[in-house]
Amino acid sequence: MNQNIFENEFTDGIHEECGVFGIYDLDGGEVASSIYYGLFALQHRGQESCGIAVSDTKGPKGKVLAYKDMGLVNEVFTPETLDKLNGNIGIGHVRYSTAGSSSRENAQPLVLNYVKGTLGIAHNGNLINAIELRKELEYTGAIFQTTIDSEVIAYHIARERLNCGAVEQAVARAMDKIKGAYSLIVMSPRKLIGARDPYGFKPLCVGKRDNAYVLASETCALDAVGAEFIRDVLPGEIVTINSDGIVSDTSRCNQKISRCIFEYIYFARPDSTFDGVSVYNSRIMAGRLLAKLHPVEADLVVGVPESGNDAALGYSLETDIPYGKAFVKNNYVGRTFIKPKQNQRETSVRIKLNVLKEVVKDKRIIMIDDSIVRGTTSARIVGMLKAAGAKEVHVRISSPPFKYPCYFGTDIPSGDQLIATGHTIEEIRNMIGADSLGYLEVETLPELIDEGMTFCDGCFTGNYPMEPPEDDIRGEYER
């Protein structure tokens, strides 16, 4: 096994996404605790910071109560803080930073005070023209309080609002300027607005509970608050929820849709449905396809928790090789977990996962994970399985080799840290110490979702639906 793979012990894994949630109770009921539970269900999408902003639609126009901080949802909010967040309309956010550093100032939702009152905004995704837009705004006197791309969106909406009659029109005009990936929830004193970029990179759905409308990144958050799924927001669509119910503007729904295929492979929770396709079913399908592409004789199929488990079940269903559990995951390891230093004997992967020795001893194991990014996880756990007495370890990956950076909301390392950039599959197999290694093929990806659904697979192919930016998207404002 190649030791170099462990040099970057600090940086295993994929760095997540963001999650957005919004609710407007037309009957005037309090919404803070629903936002809290909605965010709790979306915690897997971002663990750096979180926040809630609420307002009372019957109260003074423009009064917003907000609280945000670094940390997990249950670390940041206490019953006392939630009790103070009174209001019947509100938005929430869980963040994994993609543009702008991970800091308290950059936590979302953003709340802006301007001449028309207040504006709250929660954003999932990443703009590719944020730096140039920000410069243009700064040269006309704008002052920014954060270094995130999301503030550029908020600023544009506020500016456009001065020249048009309604905040949803301002959102529409801002959408004509911003480029990239965004699922947005905007809160004005009397309206809750959801917007999805015309490519539809990121998910956003609408639900309803009694007389309250809910917007959320994933359907699992609707379930958590007892809301019924109504529909996905369409790519390019703006939905406005006001005292009369829901109004839709689909005039920007004219792009070739490029939903992020990695949402199905890794990001989203398996109990969510995104654009009509169950995430769980697509992972089962990925496992079945892997079994057809890369069969091997073995005694047991195991998944790397959590996101490898469903594909492992699919592989087992396709082959009739028993599905088992080889790893126990420590559920208390979050992104805020202090990773061991390189010269310490502990490793972050071993702290996260341990092997069930009695299950794997003397067995030929097929180990399924959803992806190999830097290779740290696979190398460690193949080694752990072998040390526990596994006779053979065949690694199967339920996605194609991850070779190219993402500019649209996934914070992944630059090409030189991606193990599949510059290494053949045989070299990777050797580096992770597996007896065999097989990936899904790009050509089979359409089978993970419904026929005819179009998607972005830029991280596997380098073909992006729009020209990627030349500059570092984290931005010069961070230097």
Ligand SMILES: O=P(O)(O)OC[C@H]1O[C@H](OP(=O)(O)OP(=O)(O)O)[C@H](O)[C@@H]1O
């Ligand atoms: O090759 P690497 O750089 O090690 O990254 C690949 C791993 O990262 C992800 O898991 P992650 O540990 O982020 O979280 P999970 O527990 O949600 O699967 C992914 O599921 C792979 O297991």
Ligand SMILES: NC(=O)CC[C@H](N)C(=O)O
């Ligand atoms: N992961 C995301 O969706 C991040 C949203 C936004 N770009 C930020 O950095 O806060």
Ligand SMILES: [Mg+2]
């Ligand atoms: Mg994993």
